[in-house]
Amino acid sequence: MYGAARPLALAAGYHSETMSCLDFEPASQGSGRISSRTLWRYFPSKESCVRPLLTGGLDLAMRCLRSWRAEQDVADLLDAMRWVADEGADDRAALLNLVRLTGSEPGLRAVWLEAHREAEPVFAAVLAERAGLPGPDLDIKVQAAMLNVALRTGVEHYAAHTDPAVAEQPGLLEATVGQALRAAARGFSHERPSTACCATSPPPPSCCSTT
Known part of the structure; x- marks a missing residue:
């Protein structure tokens, strides 16, 4: 089917x-x-017929998220996503074609957005388990939302701004999605905090702050 x-x-x-x-x-x-x-x-x-092609990347991301241990950082998650990227290679052209069409096809856009909406609470549940919480709190829900938007926006940006002639080359889509995820991990800060700075207790007010 x-x-x-x-x-x-x-x-x-x-x-x-x-x-x-x-x-x-x-x-x-x-x-x-x-x-x-x-x-x-x-x-x-x-x-709805093409929905499986639109959700394949979300399914792979979910697998990686479930294996992402609490002591690992975003770089480890990105490494895991690169490892499984080949599993979706056969459907990459189809996915990118469909994502390009979401800008002009309202019905297709609705399916794309609904797939991500349904994925978000699942992301939140996995992140809560990773954090040792009984369920998602507000912080976890915000993290899940940022993760979800980063995945969607990364794919949309790549589909819209990459020449279709080279878009299927291995690693390019993953690099763009990785850039989006790193931006989400940084939050509102323009620079990644220094590890040495954040290791102090308590850290200086100017360090590690996202407010």
Whole structure:
């Protein structure tokens, strides 16, 4: 069923394809096609049909977040995300095509934003567990929101500002998303605080402050 999303993932195809003309050959059977009636049962619209392609990156990010230990920093999280990036390489072109279209397709934009909205409380729950809390408090919820926005904005910025001819090269998308995550980790500070400065107890008022 997931393969049905691929024809819609093409920039031109998304505008031209309809649910009634979508079909594909299931790998398990080798022949035969899934009817439009079956597709409608699972996907009421073509926007919902491509949702698995839009959420693949979120699923990978969630896996990395779950393995991110309390003693590790953002650099470790970024390393983990780079390690798993190859798993989504086959769908990268489709993802970027769809993200580019979210600017002109309200229905697709709604699916993209809803996917991130649904991911945010899950991020918060994982971050709370990482912090040893019974559930997300306000600080954790803000961290989850910043993480979520950084992931979404990083992908959107990359899709909008990178030449499609080179956009699928390994490591480029991950570098942009990493830059967005580091910006979120810094908060409102323009510079990353000095490790030596923050090690003092208590640290100087000018150090490690985000207010």
